[in-house]
Amino acid sequence: MTMKIIDRLRLGLAVSVAKSVTFLVRSLRLGAASVLPGSIARRIEPRLLQLLSQQVKNGVIIIAGTNGKTTTALLLRTILENKGYRVCHNSTGANLENGLMTALLESTSLVGTLDVDYAILEVDENIVPKVLKPLQPRIILCLNLFRDQLDRYGEVDTISKRWTKVISTLPPETVVIPNADDPTLSLLGQQLQQKVLFFGLNEPEHYLEAIPHAVDSIYCPQCGHPLNYQGVYLSHLGDFTCPSCGFSKSQPALASSEWSQILVGLYNKYNTLAATTAAIELGVDEATIRDTINNFQAAFGRAEDLVVDGKRVRILLSKNPVGTNETIRVVTQSTDKTTLLVLNDRTPDGTDVSWIWDVDTEKLVERGGTLVVSGDRVYDMALRLRYSEKSADSNLNLIVEEDLRQAIAKALEQTPPTETLHILPTYSAMLEVREVLTGRKIL
Structure with a gap:
């Protein structure tokens, strides 16, 4: 990336100040400095997110959704690092704009040079529309959309519509990996012109006995008619069709039954499949992926x-x-x-x-x-x-x-x-x- 001298000076100043703040906060044991450095550096250089992300050699990977971001991101990061790649990741879970900037700053030299192969960024579902343009991600992983903090976000269909609108403006080479078992995200993928690879389960033996009370999306996101579920795996994630308009679950790129998991919980099978689909798209061999999964340790909490x-x-x-x-x-x-x-x-x-x-x-x-x-x-x-x-x-x-x-x-x-x-x-x-x-x- 070519930058003007004044831009390099401003970026260098922003980075130097951020690293000084990080040192002070950690030295005084005031916290992990996972947000404040980015907040201050952003005031010096408002284009910080764009200028840093453009330096990532092989591209930015965004992981968005209500549940599973940290586990999916850590698994994908571990897979890539096992292949010898250098990866930047907001591992503390600070997933708002200042947290994303702080994570990138952590791997940046004093003069503002970011020398990493990939940046894996967990992104709060509510700010996805704000950061896609400056980040210009290579891959977007859309894990799920559930009701979460309704006092801040609202219902899931509102978020999915905002995602669809902004993702559709990205370059055609952008790869989008949505959850096929989530009706709103399945429809999102079907509406995009970018390259779309779905992930999901094909294991009916794991169906719940009944649709749970905490279900968010049992209506067709295309026409509003109640969906027919052959079975649900958790909440509204499952195998479905719409008897009214014909909308149905998208076809996953991988057969889930052929991939094991080491972490407890069916929800972690989704996280495993999401990370695996992305890793295969990035050219990682199957042996490395399986070995990483079999030796993977959970993120904190x-x-x-x-x-x-x-x-x-x-x-x-x-x-x-x-x-x-x-x-x-x-x-x-x-x-x-x-x-x-x-x-x-x-x-x-x-x-x-x-x-x-x-x-x-x-x-x-x-x-x-x-x-x-x-x-x-x-x-x-x-x-x-x-x-x-x-x-x-x-x-x-x-x-x-x-x-x-x-x-x-x-x-x-x-x-x-x-x-x-x-x-x-x-x-x-x-x-x-x-x-x-x-x-x-x-x-």
């Missing part, structure tokens, strides 16, 4: 396993109805009987916690055992669990503890040495839980 005081702990991020239903499915499929639920209502979580009433907590309660609840909205969660009891004489041991450290201690105390303590926290709660368990901050 996403089916992450820890050992605390000799006991196994598994953290399963649970930040919306669909995600929480899936983590509950993981818990109920195990033989472990102790679960800690931590509900916060801070800005990263969404201030509206009414979504917990769309979660199938009945499945967690009816198996009995011990449920410990904590967090800023501990009594909201406790009330939800009490309403999930079908009889007054249930064998549920419900422990309500406002103090998170005490809640973790009590949950560990209730967990036998031969079992695993499952912790289901919202996003900010997950960061707090990890700090308590490991003694280290993430952000």
